Each structure stands twice: as structure tokens, then as C-alpha cells.
Amino acid sequence: MSNPTQPLHALKSKLLEIQHLKNAAALLSWDQETHMPAGGGQTRAEQLATLQTLAHAKFVAPEIEDLLLHLIDPATGLANTDTNGLDDAAKALLRETWRDFSRAKKLPSNFINRLERECSLAQQVWAEARRRDDFLQYLPNLQTIITLKFEEIDYLGYDDCPYDALLDTYEPGATVSQLQPLFATLRHGLLELLAHVRECASPPDDRILFQTYDKQQQLAFGELVLRKMGYDFNRGRLDLSAHPFTTSFHPTDVRVTTRVFEQDLPSCLFSCIHEGGHGLYEQGLAEAQYGTPLGEALSLGIHESQSRLWENNVGRSKAFWTYFFPLLQQYFPSQLGATSMDRFHAALNKVKPSLIRVEADEVTYNLHIMVRFEIELALIEKQVSVKDLPGLWREKMQEYLGTTPERDADGVMQDVHWSMGALGYFPTYTLGNLYAAMFFEQARRDVPALETDVQRGHLLPLKDWLNRNIHQYGRQYSSDDLLQRITGRTLNVEPFLSYLRTKIGDVYGFTSNS
Amino acid sequence: MSNPTQPLHALKSKLLEIQHLKNAAALLSWDQETHMPAGGGQTRAEQLATLQTLAHAKFVAPEIEDLLLHLIDPATGLANTDTNGLDDAAKALLRETWRDFSRAKKLPSNFINRLERECSLAQQVWAEARRRDDFLQYLPNLQTIITLKFEEIDYLGYDDCPYDALLDTYEPGATVSQLQPLFATLRHGLLELLAHVRECASPPDDRILFQTYDKQQQLAFGELVLRKMGYDFNRGRLDLSAHPFTTSFHPTDVRVTTRVFEQDLPSCLFSCIHEGGHGLYEQGLAEAQYGTPLGEALSLGIHESQSRLWENNVGRSKAFWTYFFPLLQQYFPSQLGATSMDRFHAALNKVKPSLIRVEADEVTYNLHIMVRFEIELALIEKQVSVKDLPGLWREKMQEYLGTTPERDADGVMQDVHWSMGALGYFPTYTLGNLYAAMFFEQARRDVPALETDVQRGHLLPLKDWLNRNIHQYGRQYSSDDLLQRITGRTLNVEPFLSYLRTKIGDVYGFTSNS
Structure with missing residues (x-):
């Protein structure tokens, strides 16, 4: 030709x-x-x-x-x-x-x-x-979805494990046999860290975060942070929805949503930053490649790395709040006027096993994912039937997090994903956390002034680094290749664990040499 | 077969x-x-x-x-x-x-x-x-649209007059040769009425309508009226947009929009009622016929009859305000507390030639339509070119309404229709007014308690009459057949002129026997 x-x-x-x-x-x-x-x-x-x-x-x-x-x-x-x-x-x-x-x-x-x-x-x-x-009301619909997923696996085929067929939809190339050892190492490191946290005599007090905060003011502050991150409101929106999400119709029309509760400051704030990270990825894709794979996000894991990098590596850092905490105090003088930035930062990083994934701290978050991963695997390998999921959920929560939901609404029904047919999706959240730590470590190496920039509220150098190194390529490289190009390394849990040990050790006052 | x-x-x-x-x-x-x-x-x-x-x-x-x-x-x-x-x-x-x-x-x-x-x-x-x-900025786009419309007319073909091909898109069967005599009679009647109005020594004072009215309160009142009309918010929404409109994705999901100005009470109020009339039509279509012509509105003229019936025949009547004015006074006590219902009703019905169609009173409204009809006809018959439209607009406005816009924004560029390619659309507004008068006259005959119902805020009997006689059929009958079935008469201007003479005669204090 x-x-x-x-x-x-x-x-x-x-x-x-x-x-x-x-x-x-x-x-x-x-x-x-x-x-x-x-x-x-x-x-x-x-x-x-x-x-x-x-x-x-x-x-x-x-x-x-x-x-x-x-x-x-x-x-x-x-x-x-x-x-x-x-x-x-x-x-x-x-x-x-x-x-x-x-x-x-x-x-x-x-x-x-x-x-x-x-x-x-x-x-x-x-x-x-x-x-x-009412899980029983939902049961027939969930059963239908799972049956359809079995049908899908039959159509798609797989080499090793039927779950791989689903995983591959969201994270091309990912397999159960690759995830299981990665998750095992991660679990070990997290439980060790959790043990240190549990030994701590005076954990941070986070009650200041759950005072009454005016909703309009919360939204205004969320929007301010989005603007500072470089989220372009001429090519995007911020709306309310029951569950925060990001969608895109083109790099020139990207929509993020948040939710806002009067008695919960972190919810709206971190939803905005998290979805903003997703939104920047979508706004940063190549317009000229719209419609082709090169104009699409690489994988859900890489997508999640963008949201988690902004939410956690940036948004829960001292550097970030050095600039933003005085501003936040101006929005909420009566609630935060008498609090120091250090106390506020510690409250944001309090570690406490809880029932709800989206409210989990950075240490226990991935344990929530492991619960879901194991349950999905059991479902797809037909070791458990749909009607027994509420019980299995309680068991696994007890095993991984030492806590058990009383209501299915706070247990097996808390996430929308299965209703969307998105089985095989949850593991990408943990991959996102791992990628985020590796990318952020590299960004700090490549941009020596990054920490100072963030302390001054200059977030655009980081956005530009992400645009240049990740967003612009769409699906040109595989996740592995992209990671290799950027960091020179393959995917591993150490950067994430090391980042967490340092921060949590600092907040809880123990040395992070474990 | x-x-x-x-x-x-x-x-x-x-x-x-x-x-x-x-x-x-x-x-x-x-x-x-x-x-x-x-x-x-x-x-x-x-x-x-x-x-x-x-x-x-x-x-x-x-x-x-x-x-x-x-x-x-x-x-x-x-x-x-x-x-x-x-x-x-x-x-x-x-x-x-x-x-x-x-x-x-x-x-x-x-x-x-x-x-x-x-x-x-x-x-x-x-x-x-x-x-x-800046008309010149818009000129090339408008020129493109007009050229496309000529192309469309060539594809569609016509018997008599090229404009008929466009008219037929919006009002099946309507022709220039049918509209011209109808509009001539109407114009004659309206100018006669306008002459009476001009002779009146003490016209109504409408300044109370243009005080400062809180926007949220205006929207809340608009929503209240929509609910009383029977507009179902479980199957509909009310949003803001630059230009009010109604759209439907199914009878179970119908959206109306309005706009709201702090210094203009009628704008938001009558947009809500007007679009509510359209919305009721869409919500009243047969769900079982969704996707077929029997699940669609009959024509734009019939659609407009629904919005104008609610806006004018109902929403500008004394019966309506007998119930709603005391409520409105509660929303705006400082602005309206000292005004009588009669004075308020007279203010709403003040007749005054003005530049903007959507703000026009009921007497001059159709003169605005005639200006547009004649200009479109001249365009399509190639008697005028696009660049000369601003001048022709001024001429016609002077001729019909005795007033001339200084800015093209208030003249030739005031309506979105041409940008939408909707030439041949404007005449359906006048047809809507004529249909509305005939339908409303018949509804009052069929439902003897209608006036008393409206005075008590019971608007559902009217909605039900419209559902039963018009909405449920979709496009099953032609406009002519539907009108004949309901009223036993063919389309004519007399019911509309007679309704207007009575109301305006009442407000301006002259006898309506002309």
C-alpha cells in the first residue's frame, strides 16, 4: 500500500x-x-x-x-x-x-x-x-447486571482469569495475577502504618471540620481552588449531583460536579479538588485528536492518578494550606479563625477506619478497595451469589478495617459502580494512588521550585507539568510505557508508602523508618 | 395486503x-x-x-x-x-x-x-x-442562512409562492394567499382599536410593574403559578436562559425556561405562564404515541395558541388576578401592598407601541408579526437583500407601529429565529393568538363554571379541557379539522378582535361596539 x-x-x-x-x-x-x-x-x-x-x-x-x-x-x-x-x-x-x-x-x-x-x-x-x-429492592437489578457481566466475559474471552476480561476494560493490560502481589505488599505496608497510628496517644482532633459551614460559601471556596488549579470555566462547569463525577463532551466542554453538606467541610472541598484533577486531564487532552484514542484518557488508573494527586499529594499537604488556609479562614472566620494551619492540616490527615470509601483517609482508602476487589473476584469466580453479598461485605469490612456496617446503605450499597455495570473498576482507584505518588515524586524532581510555588498558591507549574508529561499524549503510550518514560521505573508501592509514612508520621509524631 | x-x-x-x-x-x-x-x-x-x-x-x-x-x-x-x-x-x-x-x-x-x-x-x-x-458581525452568518433557505425551497418545491414551502414546515397547509387577507382584516381591526386607545385621556399607569422586585421572589411566584396551572414538576423543570423557551424529550421530561429582571415584573411572570402553556401541551401528549406524529404537537400555531391562551386570555384577565393578586401582594408587600387589583390589571393591559416584540401588548403584538412577515416575504421573493434589512426594518416599524429603533439590537437583531433558520415561523404567532381566542371562547361555553374556577385559582378544569380537546390528539387532525371539531367554525379574526375590544374597552373606558 x-x-x-x-x-x-x-x-x-x-x-x-x-x-x-x-x-x-x-x-x-x-x-x-x-x-x-x-x-x-x-x-x-x-x-x-x-x-x-x-x-x-x-x-x-x-x-x-x-x-x-x-x-x-x-x-x-x-x-x-x-x-x-x-x-x-x-x-x-x-x-x-x-x-x-x-x-x-x-x-x-x-x-x-x-x-x-x-x-x-x-x-x-x-x-x-x-x-x-432496602437491598432486596435492588437485588433483582443487581442480579441482572451480574448475569450480563458473565455474558460479557464470555464474549470478550480471557487467558487466565475471567475477571481479567473486565479489568482490561478499565485498565488495559492489568490482570489479577499482577494485582494480587501488588495489593498484598500494599496491604502489609498499610497495616503496619495503621498499627503505628493506633499506638498514638493523642490523635488529631478533626471536630473543627464538622462544624456548620454555609453551603454557598463552601461552593465559592471550591470554585476558587478550581480556578487556582487552572480549571478553565470558559471550557467547563461545576454543578451539584448526589455523587461527584467528571464528564467531558470535548476538551472545550468538561463538567465536574460536587456535593455539599452543611456539617462536613472536607466533602465539598475535596470533591472539587478531586474532580478538578479529572477535569484538568480532560481539558488537557489534544483537541486535534478529538474522536481518536489519542484524544482520550489513557486508563482509569491514570485518570485517578490525576484526581488523587491533586486531592491528596497536593490538597492534603502543608504547602497547599500555607497559601489556602488563611483564605479559608476569611471564608469561615467564626469556625476557623482561632485554629492554626498545623492543627487544620492534622485534622485533614486524621486516620480512622470508617465505613464509607469516599470519606476514607489515605491509609485506609486502599483497604476499602481491596474489600471490593476480593468480593468482585468471588462473584465472578462464582464463589458467592448476589444475595449473599451483604453478609460477605460485613465479613470483609471486619477483616480489613475492623468495622462492620449496620445498614446495607453504608455497606454493600454505598457505591454506584455495580449499577453502572462497572465491575473491575475499583482496582483502578488503588492503581491511581500508586501512580499519583510516583508522578508527584517525579514532578518535584523536575520542577525544583514546586513546593515553594504551591506554598504561594501558584499551582499552574504543576498543571503544566501534568499537561506536558501526561495529558497531551492521550493513549499514545501504554500506562507502563508512560510511567517508564516519566519516572524511569515500573509500577511499585514504595513511593506511595514512603509518601504516606512521612506525612502520617509527621502528623502523628512517629518516625517513618519502618 | x-x-x-x-x-x-x-x-x-x-x-x-x-x-x-x-x-x-x-x-x-x-x-x-x-x-x-x-x-x-x-x-x-x-x-x-x-x-x-x-x-x-x-x-x-x-x-x-x-x-x-x-x-x-x-x-x-x-x-x-x-x-x-x-x-x-x-x-x-x-x-x-x-x-x-x-x-x-x-x-x-x-x-x-x-x-x-x-x-x-x-x-x-x-x-x-x-x-x-453590531449587525455587520452577524451579516455573513445571516447571509449563509438565507442562501441555505433558498436551497431548501428549491428542494421542497411549492405551488404558488416560494414562501409557502417554508410556512408549511411550521404550519402545515398554511399559505401566503390565505394569510394575507386574514392579516389585512386583523390589521384593520387592530388599528381601529389603537386609535381608540390613543384618544384616551387617562391611560393606565404601569410604573408599578417596573419597581425593584427581588429575582428569587419573582421566580418563586412564577413556579407557584406553574404548579397551579398543573405543570408537573415531577415531569418537568424550570430553568433560566437568555430567551425563554420550551423543549421536550418525552411527555415525562419537559423543560421550560424563563428570564428574570429586577426592574421588570411582567417579563419573568408572563414568560413562566407562556412557556407553561407550551409545557402543558407537551406534558399532555399521548405517551403511548411517543415517537409517532400522534405524539407530537400539531403545528406551531396550535402550540402558540396554548401559550397565548394561558398568558393572555387567562393570565391578563381579571378572573385570574382575583385569586393571584392577593398572593402576589404577599410576595411583594412594599411594592404592591397599596395597589388595587383593578389598577394592577389595567397596568398589565396597558397598550403602547414599542420596539420589542416579546414585550408588546396584545393589541400591537400582531403588528410586530406583520412587520416580520412582510420582511421575510420580501427576502424570499428577492425584493430586498440581507444587508438592507436594518433599513427595511426601521421603515416597516414606522409604518406599522409609528416607532423606529435606534439600535439594530432593538430592531432587526432582536429575535433569534432567523439564526435558527426559522423563516416562515413568525406568522404562526399570530395564528396562535387567533386560535387561542376561539379555543378560549369555546372552553367558556363548554365549562360554564370556568370563570368562577379561575377566580378561585382552580386552573385544572381549563387544563383538563385543553388536554381532552387538543393535547391528547397530537397530529391526528389537521388544524382546520381540529378547530372545526372543537368550535364548529373556521379560522377567523373576529373572536380575537372581539375579546380584545371588550378587555381593552374596559381598561380604557370606551365602548367596544366598533
């Missing part, structure tokens, strides 16, 4: 049309969570199913297969050797499109339609059942 | 899929006006173009044509004589689907795509140009 430019161009234009459909579906979902009147739920489920089914059908259409087979060697999944006119980016675009195509082609249109509809419905039932703490 | 049920069922399921695409596009548009960050405009235009093009392509696909040709005689456009298994509603569904199909088939996919994109862009440029009062 002499000139690969023409079929590549044709391929990109087809991908663009599909992207428009997917983005319309994303808007339907965003609206469902933020603005849709309750009565609209049933039809919304059908509208979403139609759009996703159409997007899928257009993607697996013979015209796209023909174009890909002009450019790709299906044996290797890589660009043909005679596509020498193409640069590395174009070759990566083809490799990733072929990956997506090969996966999508395994899933029948009819399956996509059923899955989309059931997930949209299950989310609505879940929200209601959770409110009423 | 023995059994028409199967192809009819297949047709409806295809129409449903197309409806989902159209509703997704409607959500993209709603979001563009209410929530989209400014930077997202360019991509939004492309997303909209993709969805509308796809919806169009799916509608004119051979499978739909085949199904229709099984059921329809293309010579008459009516259901085949051997489709005796079908009831009248099903036959109407086929007739209207064939009408839509025949029109859609004349328009190339590529044309739809260009039109959608240009309209979405033109709306954004228009908003900016209007803000800056």
Missing part, C-alpha cells in the same frame, strides 16, 4: 461521527444525574440505549473494519510495515483503534442495548433502594 | 429510534442555551449536526420507505384501502408519517448537516453581535 494518509483520514472522520454520538450520550447521563426530573428516567434509559447501540454499531461496521485492515496487521495488532508514511502518533492511534475495534466486535449490538438499558435503570433503582436501605 | 399490523409495528419501532436521536439533539440544544460553557460552542454545533443528519438519514432510509409503501397509497398520501384493520388514529399516523417522509426525502443528508451546523453557529454569533449591537 503506497499512501496510508487517505484511509487514515477516512477512519478519523468516521471515528469523529461516533464520538459525537458518545458525547451526546454522555450529556444525557450528565443531565440524568444533575437536572433530569424524576419522571424522565424510563425514557432516558431508552434514549441512552439507542445512542450507545448506534455508536457501537457504527464502530463495528464493515467500512471501519476495511479501513483498519488496510492499515493494520491483525496478527500483531500493529500498523502494517508498509505504512512508513505514518509517524509514531499515527501508529499508536491505529494500534489503539484496533484494540477498541477488536473488543467491540466481540460484543453483539443487542447485548450493548440490553446492558445500557439495564444499567440506566439499575442506577435509578439503586439510588432509591439505598435511600430506603 | 391482509394484515397491516406487523409493518405498522415495525414502522413505529423505527420511528422510536429516530425520536431518541432527535430528543438527544433537543437536549444538546437545551444545554447549549442553559448550561454549556461558552468554549463548547463549536463542537456542540458539530455534535448537533451529526445527530440531526443521522436522524434524517435513518428516516429517509429504504426500510422506512418500503414499510410506508406497504401501507400508504403514494398517489393520495392516505392509508391503502385494504388496510381496513387499522383504526382512524393509525390511519392518521400513516398519513402524517408519509407527509414527513415525503418532505424529508426531498432534502439531501448533506444539506441537513450544513444547515444544522450553520444554524448552531449563527445563533452563537447572533447572541454576541446583538450584545455589541
Whole structure:
């Protein structure tokens, strides 16, 4: 084949049309969570199913297969050797499109339609059942989702372990056999740290965080932090939703949401920073690559590294609050006027095993993930049935965190993910924490003034570093390759544990040489 | 053909899929006006173009044509004589689907795509140009739209007058030759009424309406009126946008918008009632017919009759304010506590030629429409070019209303319609006023207690009458047939003029026997 430019161009234009459909579906979902009147739920489920089914059908259409087979060697999944006119980016675009195509082609249109509809419905039932703490109301919907996931695994296939088929959707290349030893080492380190924390005679007092804080003021402060992070409100929004999330319809239209409780300062604050980290990634993707894999986030683990880096490595650091705490005091003089920055920082970093993942501290957070990972694995390996999940949840929570939920609403029903069909998703949260620590360590090496910048409220140098090293590439490199390029190392838990030992040791007053 | 049920069922399921695409596009548009960050405009235009093009392509696909040709005689456009298994509603569904199909088939996919994109862009440029009062900035976009409209007319064809091709899009069957005499009689009656008004020595004082009114309180009162009208917030929303509008994604998810100015009480109030009238129509359509013409509003004229009936025949009546004025006084005691209901009612009905259509009183409103109708006619008959529109606008305003705008923002650029490609749309506003008067006259005959009900704030009997007589049928009857069924009469200006003479005569203190 002499000139690969023409079929590549044709391929990109087809991908663009599909992207428009997917983005319309994303808007339907965003609206469902933020603005849709309750009565609209049933039809919304059908509208979403139609759009996703159409997007899928257009993607697996013979015209796209023909174009890909002009450019790709299906044996290797890589660009043909005679596509020498193409640069590395174009070759990566083809490799990733072929990956997506090969996966999508395994899933029948009819399956996509059923899955989309059931997930949209299950989310609505879940929200209601959770409110009423009624797992039995939710059980049939969850059962349907799990059955659909078994069907999906059969379509997708796997080498080692059926759960790998699901994992691969969110974290390309990740496997159970890779995660299990990583998580074991991490668990060991975290439990050791937790033991130190438990020995501490005078833990931080975090009651100041749970005074009464005006909601409008909380939102205003959240928005201020987002602006300082470089989140562009001319290309983005901040809205309220029951569960904070980020969505994007294009790098020029990225939406983050938060929630706000009058008696809980950290909730809104860290939701804003966390979703802001996701939002910066989406705003930082290459506009010219919109519609192609190079214009998409690399994986959920890398996405989560962006949110957690901002939320924890930055947002729970002393450097950050050196600048922002005096500002926060101006927003809430009666609540915080008499508190020192050190006390406030210690309160933000208090370690305490609790029931709810999204409220967990940095030490216990990953234990919550391990609970979910083991339960999902047991489900997918058919060692447990859906109706027994509430009991298994309590067991695992006791085993990992030494605490047991009384209500299923605070237990097995706390997360939306299963209702979305997102099994295999939770492990990416822990991967995100590990990546974040490695990236942040490297950013501090590359930008020597970073700490001083943050102390002065100058967050743009960090944003620029992330734009330059991570965001701009989309899916050009694999997670492993990206990590290697940036840090020269492979994924490991040590940077994360070392970062935590230092900070928690400082807050709790023990030496961090364990 | 023995059994028409199967192809009819297949047709409806295809129409449903197309409806989902159209509703997704409607959500993209709603979001563009209410929530989209400014930077997202360019991509939004492309997303909209993709969805509308796809919806169009799916509608004119051979499978739909085949199904229709099984059921329809293309010579008459009516259901085949051997489709005796079908009831009248099903036959109407086929007739209207064939009408839509025949029109859609004349328009190339590529044309739809260009039109959608240009309209979405033109709306954004228009908003900016209007803000800056810069017609020249807007001129190239408007020129593009007009050129596209000429192209559209060529595709659609017409019998008499090219403008008829556009009119027919919004008001099936309406023609220039029907509108011109109707408008002439109406103009004569309105000018006569206006002459009486001008002779009046002590016109109502409406300054009380333009005091300072808290925006939140205005919105709360607007919402209260919507609830009393029977607008269902479990299946609807009220949002803010620069220009009030109504959109629907299904009878269970209907959205109205309003705007609110601190120094202008009528603006938010009557936007809420007006859009509420549209919203009730959309919420009142048959859910079971969703996706088919029988689940759609009949025409823009009939749609407007619903909004204007509520806004004017009800919302500017003494009966309405008998109940609502004491409530409004509680919302705004310092502004309205010392005013009588009669004075307030007179202020709401003050007649005064002005520059802005959406703020016009009921007497001069239709003169604004005639200005637009004549200008559009001149444009489409190539008697004037786009660049000369600002001048022609001033001339016509002087001729019809005796007033001339200084700024194009208050003149030729005041309405969004042309940017939306909606030429031929304005006459439906006047038709709506005429229909509204005829419907309301009949509702008062059919429901003898109606006036007393309204005086007590019981608006549901009127809503039910509208649901029963108009909303539930969708497009089952033509406008003419519907009017005939309900009132036993054909469209004429007398009920509207008579209603106005009585009310304005009462407010201005002259006898209404002209």
C-alpha cells in the first residue's frame, strides 16, 4: 500500500461521527444525574440505549473494519510495515483503534442495548433502594447486571482469569495475577502504618471540620481552588449531583460536579479538588485528536492518578494550606479563625477506619478497595451469589478495617459502580494512588521550585507539568510505557508508602523508618 | 395486503429510534442555551449536526420507505384501502408519517448537516453581535442562512409562492394567499382599536410593574403559578436562559425556561405562564404515541395558541388576578401592598407601541408579526437583500407601529429565529393568538363554571379541557379539522378582535361596539 494518509483520514472522520454520538450520550447521563426530573428516567434509559447501540454499531461496521485492515496487521495488532508514511502518533492511534475495534466486535449490538438499558435503570433503582436501605429492592437489578457481566466475559474471552476480561476494560493490560502481589505488599505496608497510628496517644482532633459551614460559601471556596488549579470555566462547569463525577463532551466542554453538606467541610472541598484533577486531564487532552484514542484518557488508573494527586499529594499537604488556609479562614472566620494551619492540616490527615470509601483517609482508602476487589473476584469466580453479598461485605469490612456496617446503605450499597455495570473498576482507584505518588515524586524532581510555588498558591507549574508529561499524549503510550518514560521505573508501592509514612508520621509524631 | 399490523409495528419501532436521536439533539440544544460553557460552542454545533443528519438519514432510509409503501397509497398520501384493520388514529399516523417522509426525502443528508451546523453557529454569533449591537458581525452568518433557505425551497418545491414551502414546515397547509387577507382584516381591526386607545385621556399607569422586585421572589411566584396551572414538576423543570423557551424529550421530561429582571415584573411572570402553556401541551401528549406524529404537537400555531391562551386570555384577565393578586401582594408587600387589583390589571393591559416584540401588548403584538412577515416575504421573493434589512426594518416599524429603533439590537437583531433558520415561523404567532381566542371562547361555553374556577385559582378544569380537546390528539387532525371539531367554525379574526375590544374597552373606558 503506497499512501496510508487517505484511509487514515477516512477512519478519523468516521471515528469523529461516533464520538459525537458518545458525547451526546454522555450529556444525557450528565443531565440524568444533575437536572433530569424524576419522571424522565424510563425514557432516558431508552434514549441512552439507542445512542450507545448506534455508536457501537457504527464502530463495528464493515467500512471501519476495511479501513483498519488496510492499515493494520491483525496478527500483531500493529500498523502494517508498509505504512512508513505514518509517524509514531499515527501508529499508536491505529494500534489503539484496533484494540477498541477488536473488543467491540466481540460484543453483539443487542447485548450493548440490553446492558445500557439495564444499567440506566439499575442506577435509578439503586439510588432509591439505598435511600430506603432496602437491598432486596435492588437485588433483582443487581442480579441482572451480574448475569450480563458473565455474558460479557464470555464474549470478550480471557487467558487466565475471567475477571481479567473486565479489568482490561478499565485498565488495559492489568490482570489479577499482577494485582494480587501488588495489593498484598500494599496491604502489609498499610497495616503496619495503621498499627503505628493506633499506638498514638493523642490523635488529631478533626471536630473543627464538622462544624456548620454555609453551603454557598463552601461552593465559592471550591470554585476558587478550581480556578487556582487552572480549571478553565470558559471550557467547563461545576454543578451539584448526589455523587461527584467528571464528564467531558470535548476538551472545550468538561463538567465536574460536587456535593455539599452543611456539617462536613472536607466533602465539598475535596470533591472539587478531586474532580478538578479529572477535569484538568480532560481539558488537557489534544483537541486535534478529538474522536481518536489519542484524544482520550489513557486508563482509569491514570485518570485517578490525576484526581488523587491533586486531592491528596497536593490538597492534603502543608504547602497547599500555607497559601489556602488563611483564605479559608476569611471564608469561615467564626469556625476557623482561632485554629492554626498545623492543627487544620492534622485534622485533614486524621486516620480512622470508617465505613464509607469516599470519606476514607489515605491509609485506609486502599483497604476499602481491596474489600471490593476480593468480593468482585468471588462473584465472578462464582464463589458467592448476589444475595449473599451483604453478609460477605460485613465479613470483609471486619477483616480489613475492623468495622462492620449496620445498614446495607453504608455497606454493600454505598457505591454506584455495580449499577453502572462497572465491575473491575475499583482496582483502578488503588492503581491511581500508586501512580499519583510516583508522578508527584517525579514532578518535584523536575520542577525544583514546586513546593515553594504551591506554598504561594501558584499551582499552574504543576498543571503544566501534568499537561506536558501526561495529558497531551492521550493513549499514545501504554500506562507502563508512560510511567517508564516519566519516572524511569515500573509500577511499585514504595513511593506511595514512603509518601504516606512521612506525612502520617509527621502528623502523628512517629518516625517513618519502618 | 391482509394484515397491516406487523409493518405498522415495525414502522413505529423505527420511528422510536429516530425520536431518541432527535430528543438527544433537543437536549444538546437545551444545554447549549442553559448550561454549556461558552468554549463548547463549536463542537456542540458539530455534535448537533451529526445527530440531526443521522436522524434524517435513518428516516429517509429504504426500510422506512418500503414499510410506508406497504401501507400508504403514494398517489393520495392516505392509508391503502385494504388496510381496513387499522383504526382512524393509525390511519392518521400513516398519513402524517408519509407527509414527513415525503418532505424529508426531498432534502439531501448533506444539506441537513450544513444547515444544522450553520444554524448552531449563527445563533452563537447572533447572541454576541446583538450584545455589541453590531449587525455587520452577524451579516455573513445571516447571509449563509438565507442562501441555505433558498436551497431548501428549491428542494421542497411549492405551488404558488416560494414562501409557502417554508410556512408549511411550521404550519402545515398554511399559505401566503390565505394569510394575507386574514392579516389585512386583523390589521384593520387592530388599528381601529389603537386609535381608540390613543384618544384616551387617562391611560393606565404601569410604573408599578417596573419597581425593584427581588429575582428569587419573582421566580418563586412564577413556579407557584406553574404548579397551579398543573405543570408537573415531577415531569418537568424550570430553568433560566437568555430567551425563554420550551423543549421536550418525552411527555415525562419537559423543560421550560424563563428570564428574570429586577426592574421588570411582567417579563419573568408572563414568560413562566407562556412557556407553561407550551409545557402543558407537551406534558399532555399521548405517551403511548411517543415517537409517532400522534405524539407530537400539531403545528406551531396550535402550540402558540396554548401559550397565548394561558398568558393572555387567562393570565391578563381579571378572573385570574382575583385569586393571584392577593398572593402576589404577599410576595411583594412594599411594592404592591397599596395597589388595587383593578389598577394592577389595567397596568398589565396597558397598550403602547414599542420596539420589542416579546414585550408588546396584545393589541400591537400582531403588528410586530406583520412587520416580520412582510420582511421575510420580501427576502424570499428577492425584493430586498440581507444587508438592507436594518433599513427595511426601521421603515416597516414606522409604518406599522409609528416607532423606529435606534439600535439594530432593538430592531432587526432582536429575535433569534432567523439564526435558527426559522423563516416562515413568525406568522404562526399570530395564528396562535387567533386560535387561542376561539379555543378560549369555546372552553367558556363548554365549562360554564370556568370563570368562577379561575377566580378561585382552580386552573385544572381549563387544563383538563385543553388536554381532552387538543393535547391528547397530537397530529391526528389537521388544524382546520381540529378547530372545526372543537368550535364548529373556521379560522377567523373576529373572536380575537372581539375579546380584545371588550378587555381593552374596559381598561380604557370606551365602548367596544366598533
